[in-house]
Amino acid sequence: MDETQVKDRMEQVLELFRADIGSIRTGRATPSLVEDIIIDAYGGTSKLRVVELASITVPDPQTVLITPWDKSVVGEIRKGIERANIGINPVITSDAIRISLSPMTSEDREKYVKLLHQKLEGSRVMVRQARQDGMHDIRKAADSNDITEDQQVLQEKKLQETTDKYIERIEELGKAKEKELRTL
Numbered sequence: 001m002d003e004t005q006v007k008d009r010m011e012q013v014l015e016l017f018r019a020d021i022g023s024i025r026t027g028r029a030t031p032s033l034v035e036d037i038i039i040d041a042y043g044g045t046s047k048l049r050v051v052e053l054a055s056i057t058v059p060d061p062q063t064v065l066i067t068p069w070d071k072s073v074v075g076e077i078r079k080g081i082e083r084a085n086i087g088i089n090p091v092i093t094s095d096a097i098r099i100s101l102s103p104m105t106s107e108d109r110e111k112y113v114k115l116l117h118q119k120l121e122g123s124r125v126m127v128r129q130a131r132q133d134g135m136h137d138i139r140k141a142a143d144s145n146d147i148t149e150d151q152q153v154l155q156e157k158k159l160q161e162t163t164d165k166y167i168e169r170i171e172e173l174g175k176a177k178e179k180e181l182r183t184l
Helices: 003-022 071-084 106-143 149-182
Strands: 038-041 046-049 054-060 063-068 090-093 096-100
Touching: 003 106, 003 149, 038 071, 063 071, 071 090, 071 096, 106 149
Parallel strands: none
Antiparallel strands: 038 046, 054 063, 063 096, 090 096
């Protein structure tokens, strides 16, 4: 078993989860709501993320301001955000896009908490799958007598500890996001 390969895979799952929950809307405006939305820029010739086309600022807790570096793509950014269907309504003001977030209802909050739990479980499953693949490699090495039985037990224990650590980190991120979602 290549321990660094399994750790890298688990780290990728953690980063994916972190990015994934960053796009879940809370009661506050954050750049992560829009920065990864793909825009068909320049007449559809380029597919770029909003963060690659503009600066994203949060002037107050309810507003996201997107200021494109190239003013000719303002309309395309607005259309891309609308197409993303994430429940926000972008408005063009002079040469920028302003997104005003309405306060979330308790129903909205519960819907987003449910979505968070789905993403949390998906991340746990991916970490467990990485562990399962590592366990398979360890057992294969033991069956072909590449490692001793003691080494097998030691490697399996170490792999389980690594898995527990990553699942705990994912849980911590999930709890923090849930707290943020439930805060009015």
